[in-house]
Amino acid sequence: MSNDTSVASPVSASGPVFRVDKFAVPAEARQAFIAQMQRIQQTLRNLPGCLRAHVLDQTGGGSEFNVLTLVEWSSEQAVASATELVKKKFAEEGFDPVEFTKKAGVLSDQGFYRIA
Template sequence: MSANSIYRVDKFVVPQSAREEFLQRVQQTHAVLRRQPGFIRDALLEQVAGPGRFNIVTIAEWESQGAIDAARAEVAKVHTESGFNPQETLARLGIEADIANYQALGA
C-alpha cells in the first residue's frame, strides 16, 4: 500500500438472481482494468457474515487519480464497443451501487 495510492471502492447490493450475470460482467471489466497503466492490484469480495447491506465489493488500487481517469475512459470505450451499458444492466438486475475513490489515512 502506497501513501499516494487511490482506491476505487465499488459496493453493491446484488440480488441472488442477478449474482451470476453481475459477477461475469465485473470479471470482464476487471480484466480490462488489470491491463491499464497505473493499475496496482484489485480484489473482488463477497460478504459472508455481518449485517451490512452491500454483499459484493470491488476494490482497485491505482497509482494516481490520473490513472483511474484513463482507465475509466478505456473501460467506457470497451463497453461501448461491446454494446454493454452498465447503468441499464444495474437497473435491469435491480442492483444498487455505491461508488467512490478513497485514499489511505496517514498513521
C-alpha cells in the same frame, strides 16, 4: 446510492487512489453480476497504473451490500486514463453498466478513497 458503475475521476491529491464500489445484489442476479464484475476487473488489471483489482463476495456480516469491487490505482492520472479506455471499450461492446445494474435490480454505493 447510485447505479453508476463507470470509473470517474477522484478529488485531486497525490499517491494511490482506491475505487470502492459496494453493491446490493439480489440472489437471482448474483452469479451473473459477479461474472460481469470479474470481467470488468480483469480488463482493469491490464491497464497502466492498476495496482490491484478485486471482486469480493460477502460471506458474513450484516451489511445490505453483498458484492464489493476494489481497485487500487497508482495515481489520478492512471484513473483518468483508465476512465477513457473503459468508456471506449464499453461503447465498442455495446455494454451500458448503468443499464446492466438497473436491469439486475442492483443498488450501489461507490466512491474514491485515499489512505487516511
